[in-house]
Amino acid sequence: MNMPRLIISIIVLAVFFAVYDILVHQIMLGKLYVATGDSWRTEDEMMSRIWILYVCYIPISIGFTTVWALAFPVKGVKCGAIYGFLIGLISVGSLIGISAFTPIPDQVILPWIVSGLVGSALAGVVVAAVYKPKAYMADEQNLSHRARRTRWNGWGTAMVISAAIALIAPLFGLLGTVFGMVGAFGELQEGGMGDPEALAGDVSTALVTTAGGIVVSVVGIILAIIFLVPFLLKLDKDKKAAFSESS
16 A cells, blocks of 8 residues: 555645535535535534534545445546445435434435535545556556455454444434334324323334444444554555555
């Protein structure tokens, strides 16, 4: 893995996300947000939390770029666009699922889906264009069969498992939330507010499962980051050995 190019790609991608969000959400969709203002925080609240948005660009850029560098290091911008589009489908699927249980205005869902897919595809193009100098790409293409077989190792498996847990855990939490809220609404339909304890129990189940899913997801992310370091070190060691073998 070309670490300097990886770092440069991460920085460039984070800047791209920031510029793209300004273009889409402030310029293109600004009037739509004003028209649906009752559904959002006030402008002062948003500005006080804007730093959260900028912080989010960092892990997103790291994950997006690192997966590309590990899986498709010698591919071109066309493959980058496809890769980005597929990653975008994941986020779009999550958005559609969340919109079923949160008061996101229907008017913004389609623009978010379109802008999300386009932005993710463009991000793939950016990463593919920035990552890897041509000379290093030639070296990658000349790697021996042994090097390609040793790209993966135990640390990589642990990292992927942790990342998968981090991705899946919130979905199970959301599933528990759905069951809890269905039970709560069932109690209301049958007896109104006649049994507050039963209603509170269902609501508690919904909240606890959501919190549990978030906690497990955070732990999975931390473990994936921890496993990423030895995985990259082992990968670099294997590649150096392969280069020595082929020379």
